[in-house]
Amino acid sequence: MDLLQNNFSTFLQGFGYTLLSSVIALVVSMILGTFFAILQILPQKWVQKVGNIYVQVFRNIPLLIITFFFFLVVAKVIPMNGFTAGTIALSLYTSAFIAETVRAGILSVNSGQMEGARANGLSFWQAMQHIVLPQAFKIALPSLGNQFINLVKNSSILAFVGGLDLMYQGNMVAANTFDTFGTYIIVALFYLVITLPLSYYMQHLERKLKHAA
Amino acid sequence: MEKAKKRQFGIIATIVLAAVIVLGLMWATATAKKNQEHQDTLARVEKLGRIVWGVKADTKLFGLMDTKTGVSKGFDVDIAKALTVQLSKQTGVPMSAEFVPVSSSSKIQLLKNTNIDGTVSTMTITPEREKIIDFTKQYFDAGQSILVKKDSGIKSIKDMNDSKYTIIVVVGTTAAEETKKFAPKAKLLAVQDYATGMQALKAGQGQAMSTDNAILYGFATENPDYQIVGGTFTHGPYGIAFDNDQGPMIRETNKALATLKKNGVYNKLIKKWFSNVPGLDWHELEAK
Amino acid sequence: MSMIEFKNVEKYYGNFHALKNINLEIDEGETVVLIGPSGSGKSTLIRTVNGLEEIQEGQLLVNGFDLHDPKTDINRIRKNVGMVFQHFNLYDNKSTIENIMLAPRLVLKRDEAENKKMAMALLEKVGLADKAANMPSELSGGQKQRVAIARSLAMQPKALLFDEPTSALDPEMIGDVLDVMRDIAKDSSMTMLVVTHEMSFAKAVADRVIFMADGQILEDSSTEAFFNNPTEPRAQQFLSQVEHH
Numbered sequence: 001m002d003l004l005q006n007n008f009s010t011f012l013q014g015f016g017y018t019l020l021s022s023v024i025a026l027v028v029s030m031i032l033g034t035f036f037a038i039l040q041i042l043p044q045k046w047v048q049k050v051g052n053i054y055v056q057v058f059r060n061i062p063l064l065i066i067t068f069f070f071f072l073v074v075a076k077v078i079p080m081n082g083f084t085a086g087t088i089a090l091s092l093y094t095s096a097f098i099a100e101t102v103r104a105g106i107l108s109v110n111s112g113q114m115e116g117a118r119a120n121g122l123s124f125w126q127a128m129q130h131i132v133l134p135q136a137f138k139i140a141l142p143s144l145g146n147q148f149i150n151l152v153k154n155s156s157i158l159a160f161v162g163g164l165d166l167m168y169q170g171n172m173v174a175a176n177t178f179d180t181f182g183t184y185i186i187v188a189l190f191y192l193v194i195t196l197p198l199s200y201y202m203q204h205l206e207r208k209l210k211h212a213a
Numbered sequence: 214m215e216k217a218k219k220r221q222f223g224i225i226a227t228i229v230l231a232a233v234i235v236l237g238l239m240w241a242t243a244t245a246k247k248n249q250e251h252q253d254t255l256a257r258v259e260k261l262g263r264i265v266w267g268v269k270a271d272t273k274l275f276g277l278m279d280t281k282t283g284v285s286k287g288f289d290v291d292i293a294k295a296l297t298v299q300l301s302k303q304t305g306v307p308m309s310a311e312f313v314p315v316s317s318s319s320k321i322q323l324l325k326n327t328n329i330d331g332t333v334s335t336m337t338i339t340p341e342r343e344k345i346i347d348f349t350k351q352y353f354d355a356g357q358s359i360l361v362k363k364d365s366g367i368k369s370i371k372d373m374n375d376s377k378y379t380i381i382v383v384v385g386t387t388a389a390e391e392t393k394k395f396a397p398k399a400k401l402l403a404v405q406d407y408a409t410g411m412q413a414l415k416a417g418q419g420q421a422m423s424t425d426n427a428i429l430y431g432f433a434t435e436n437p438d439y440q441i442v443g444g445t446f447t448h449g450p451y452g453i454a455f456d457n458d459q460g461p462m463i464r465e466t467n468k469a470l471a472t473l474k475k476n477g478v479y480n481k482l483i484k485k486w487f488s489n490v491p492g493l494d495w496h497e498l499e500a501k
Numbered sequence: 502m503s504m505i506e507f508k509n510v511e512k513y514y515g516n517f518h519a520l521k522n523i524n525l526e527i528d529e530g531e532t533v534v535l536i537g538p539s540g541s542g543k544s545t546l547i548r549t550v551n552g553l554e555e556i557q558e559g560q561l562l563v564n565g566f567d568l569h570d571p572k573t574d575i576n577r578i579r580k581n582v583g584m585v586f587q588h589f590n591l592y593d594n595k596s597t598i599e600n601i602m603l604a605p606r607l608v609l610k611r612d613e614a615e616n617k618k619m620a621m622a623l624l625e626k627v628g629l630a631d632k633a634a635n636m637p638s639e640l641s642g643g644q645k646q647r648v649a650i651a652r653s654l655a656m657q658p659k660a661l662l663f664d665e666p667t668s669a670l671d672p673e674m675i676g677d678v679l680d681v682m683r684d685i686a687k688d689s690s691m692t693m694l695v696v697t698h699e700m701s702f703a704k705a706v707a708d709r710v711i712f713m714a715d716g717q718i719l720e721d722s723s724t725e726a727f728f729n730n731p732t733e734p735r736a737q738q739f740l741s742q743v744e745h746h
Contacts, residue, residue, distance in 0.1 A: 068409075072416040079417060082402065116590025116649075119551055120604040121579045121656055130603060134594045160409070162402040162418075171318055172403060175385035178345050180322040185238050192231060200224070 003182045007173045014169030015190050021087045021165060022152045022194065028091035029151065033098025038128060040103050051099070058096035063157050066093055071161040082161035090158075094151045101147060105140030106132055138209050145202030149195050166190050254455050255462040258330050259306045266293040267323055267332035270314035271406040273431030274486050275335050278314060285312055288486040289333040292352060295478050296333075296453070299469035316406055318385030321346060324456050331462070335428060337387040337449035347459045348452035349466045354498065356445025357388050358426040362438060365420060369443030370395045379419035381410045388424040391447050411436070425449065430490045474500035503562070504529045504660050504692040505550055510559035512545060512716075519545045520556070521716045529659070532686045532693040534703040534724075537713035538739060543696045546713070547662050550694065551575075551582045564659060580608060583653030587665040589645040591637040597648050598624065598633040601655045609656065623651040627681050643674025650681055660692035661685065667699060675699070682706070700743055704728055712736040 004011065039051030058066065070085035080088075109132050117127035137144070159167035170187035174180045258264045268285045269276030275287040284290075290312065297310035313329050320336065323329045324346055337355065338348045359380070361367045373380060374396040382389040384403045392401060402419050404410045411432050414422045422429070429441050453470070455462050473479045480499045487495040505527040512520035520542050527533050535543045548554040549561060552568055552575040561568040563578050592600050601620040605611040611619070624630045627647035637645055646666055653661055663682065667675045679702050686693055686706045697703065703710055703724065710727040712720035712735075719733045731737045 068412075071418065072412045075416045075418060082418065110590075110593075112586065112588055112590035113592065115553060116586060116592065117604075119553065119579060119584035119586075119590075120652060121576065121608040122604055123576055123608075126607050130607070131592050131594065138594075160405055161413075162404060168403070171384045171405075172389075174322075175318050175389065176341075178321050178342070181238075185235065188238075189235065196227065196231070 003173070003177060003179055004186050007169075007177070010169045010173055011166070011186060011190060014164065014166035014187075015193070017083065017158070017164045017168075018152070018155050018166040018190075019194060021083065021090065021155045021158060021163065024087050025090040025094060025151055025155065026148060029094035029098050029147075032091065032095035034102050034133065036095065036099040037102035037106060040099070041106055055096045055099050058092050059100070061093075063089060063093045063154055064160060067157050067161055082163040083158060083165075086155070086158035086161050086163040086165075090151065090155055093154070094147060097147050097150075098144065101140045101143045102133075102136060104143075105136030105138075108139050109135045141202065141206050141209065145199065145206075148198055148202065152194050152198065153191065252327060252456070253461065254330055254459045255304075255465060257327075258308060258462075259304060262307060263309045263311055264293075264297050264300070265311045265313055265328070265330045266290075266297075267315035267320050267329035267334055268293060268312050269316075269334045271316075271408045272335055272428050273435065274427065274490070275431075276314075276333075277431075285314060288353070288482055289335065291482045291485070292453075292473075292479075293331075293333045295473055295482070296466060296469050299472055300465055303465055303469060316385070317383050318405070320385075320454075324454060327456070331453060331455045331466070333453050335425060335451055336454050337425070338452040339387055339449070342454075345457055347455045347457050347463050349454075349463055349470060351450035351452055352470060353427065353451040355425040355427050355449055355451055357391055357423060357447040357449060358429055358441050358445050359421040359423045359443060360414070360429045360432055360439050360441055361421045362414075363440050367421060367442060370421075370423070370446050371443075373399045373421060375399060378421070381413050381419040381422040383407055383410055383424060386424055387447075387449055391449075392423045395446055407432070414439070425451075427487075427493075430493050434490060502529055503527060504531070504564060505694065506560075506562040507546075508560040508562070510549070510556050510561055512542075512549060512554065512556050519716050520549070523559070523718060525711065525718060525721065527660075527692060527694060529692055530689050531708050532706055533695070533709045533711060534707040535694060535696045535711045535713065536698070536700075536703065536739070537719075541713040542716040543713050544664055545716075547584075547664050547694055547696050550660075550662055551579050551584055553584075576608075580656060581659045582662060583656055583658040583660070584662040584664065585646070585649050585653055585666045587668050589637075589642070589649045589669075591640075591645055591649055591652070593637055595637075596633070597629065597635050597637070597640070600637070600648055601652045604652070605655050620651075620655060623654055624648075626654075626684070627651045628677070641674060642670045643677050646670065646674075646678045647681055650678070650685070654685070659690075660694065663693065663695040663697065665696050665698070667697065698743060700728075700740075712739065714739075 036051045036054050040048050042048060067086050067089040070080065070089050071082055075085060113131050113135065114127050117131045155165055156167035158165035159171055162168065166187055170183050174183040177183065268289050270278040270285050272287065275289045276285040277287055278285050294310050297308055301308045315323055315329065315332060315334055320332050320334055324332060338351065359370055367373060376398050379400040379402050380392050380396060381402045381404060382392055384405060389401065389403055402413065404413055407428065410422050413419060426441060426445050433439055433441055453466060483495060483498050487493060487498055503526045507523040507525040510520055510523040523546065535547065537543050545554055549556050550563060556569055559569065564581050566573045566578055568578065595603060598620050601623060602616045605616050621630060621633065624633055627650060629644055629647055632640060632644060640648065667678055670678065679699060683706055685691055707724045710722065710724050711718055712733065714735050720727065720731060720736045731740060
């Protein structure tokens with residue numbers, strides 16, 4: 001407990017950066033993921049290919065390598081700190097998984113929904129936005145929840161590039177106090193503070209949408 | 214009502230489960246700590262006939278992993294080998310040397326967990342560390358310095374006391390703490406290992422990397438665009454470390470170290486590793 | 502003036518020749534029923550009219566626009582041509598009234614109050630005013646189809662396409678849906694093209710009957726002539742089969 005008291009502001013700062021990075025990455029990866037999911041179901045073969053290549057690249061490369069790529073290579077051209085590099089990498093990496101989840105969701109929405117909307121005069125994008133995607137997200141919700149929780153945990157990648165996050169601060173505290181176990185238990189608890197409510201919220205949302213149908 | 218009850222039960226169950234996991238971890242930690250105490254390192258290594266040394270894998274000249282063989286090479290590794298031979302002679306128990314790569318942030322924990330018996334890993338002797346582990350007498354004289362790009366205009370650590378500068382350090386090194394004292398306004402970027410630190414310096418994530426001069430010399434030879442400036446601003450000799458309360462092991466190792474310095478083995482190793490480093494007067498490092 | 506005009510239209514699915522040299526003209530305000538055995542190409546034909554299926558050769562003019570011309574904006578044609586499907590295709594995530602109001606709001610930018618008034622009037626017309634707030638999953642098949650018809654009418658189309666609108670319904674539901682369709686047919690300005698197996702509906706409502714088999718139009722004659730005196734042997738055979746039921 002001394003460990004927590006003495007380093008509380010350090011942990012809290014890390015917690016703040018982890019939360020910030022997670023929220024940014026969640027929003028960005030949802031937008032990118034949905035975009036690339038839609039690309040993969042458009043009729044044009046080359047557009048599908050672009051979407052598919054994006055997903056395959058970012059899904060199949062370790063997050064650490066993507067992070068270092070931005071931190072060490074891209075930063076030479078566009079200066080960015082570790083927090084930015086890590087958050088960008090986290091967003092891209094997660095978006096590839098979200099794209100696959102959302103794509104599966106879209107494919108499990110009855111094709112009659114799109115047909116009905118198009119015949120009713122809606123454009124493809126209007127039909128996507130108002131009819132297909134809301135239903136696809138509902139179907140994909142449980143696996144999206146998993147992706148979000150993974151995202152929060154994966155944000156610990158920031159520690160490798162000085163991203164000031166919870167894991168980074170944990171490393172610093174562990175190095176200064178030499179109490180590695182104690183430090184990482186505290187770090188784990190802070191992660192739970194984010195992931196447990198997130199789990200509950202996703203389950204709550206699932207239940208709510210189930211009843212709405 | 215029924216649903217609300219179920220949900221409440223779910224929440225309580227999860228909290229209980231989380232509490233059990235946390236308490237379990239704490240208990241495991243406490244038990245592990247208890248088990249580590251009162252283990253005599255010398256007795257252990259004599260019984261097993263081998264000493265497991267923690268050495269660096271990312272530090273040129275001291276302990277750098279040879280990617281072909283997977284074995285670290287450097288001054289630290291050679292010192293550990295020579296000490297093992299000498300300790301075998303002193304105790305009359307034949308012992309072999311084994312090597313485990315350690316990082317700056319992991320080595321103390323590995324010692325505490327008895328994953329390694331001792332460590333020769335560019336480790337500065339500090340009062341904080343001495344509280345929880347034991348050091349031998351110094352085996353290498355070092356001091357902290359900074360490595361900067363040649364055209365950076367930075368002449369010493371004092372020039373960097375400005376929030377526009379970022380100094381790269383490695384997590385768990387004394388440099389991480391010391392740098393704050395000499396350039397309190399500069400930002401610190403702590404990375405996991407020296408290789409990443411050097412890459413980050415090249416990528417412009419910081420304007421200087423700070424650690425012991427001996428380590429920086431290794432990087433300066435590899436990267437001619439970079440140079441060490443301002444000399445050393447701390448004095449922090451390296452020691453060989455063991456778990457705490459290891460009186461017998463420390464005594465034997467200090468004796469072995471003194472022998473190596475006397476019989477010329479130590480100076481041979483200094484010459485082997487440091488005679489070709491530009492800008493370093495390796496004769497100053499020799500045992501007198 | 503013709504509302505829908507097929508000129509030498511050919512349609513293929515890969516190697517399968519689905520529509521063979523279709524020539525057909527439907528005038529504004531006409532009600533035309535399309536019949537034929539399953540697999541004859543009737544559904545394919547009706548789906549080409551609002552671009553749900555592409556044609557490979559020929560010309561297909563709808564409201565004066567050529568569907569086969571890549572410059573034609575398909576969304577503009579769909580604004581004027583409504584479609585009712587066998588499986589309703591209501592928006593599962595929207596309430597009944599939202600199903601009706603969505604397209605007018607997004608496509609026609611209809612004023613919200615006006616939109617709501619029109620939607621309620623249409624629900625009244627199809628006898629479902631009390632179901633405005635219900636989700637599609639809470640409606641029976643016949644109710645869903647009547648909502649679907651109301652949804653198409655809300656766009657105030659010039660033409661309505663019905664693709665087997667009663668085939669998926671329980672027998673006791675069919676009457677209500679056909680009643681609504683009859684009402685629409687009475688409106689002399691609405692062009693209707695209906696694929697159906699309901700011969701009584703065809704006899705009572707259609708101006709013309711078109712008989713298709715194997716992707717070809719075999720017979721195109723007035724309702725009276727078709728039912729009293731079909732010329733094609735296959736049409737005769739088909740009629741005797743369905744009338745036995």
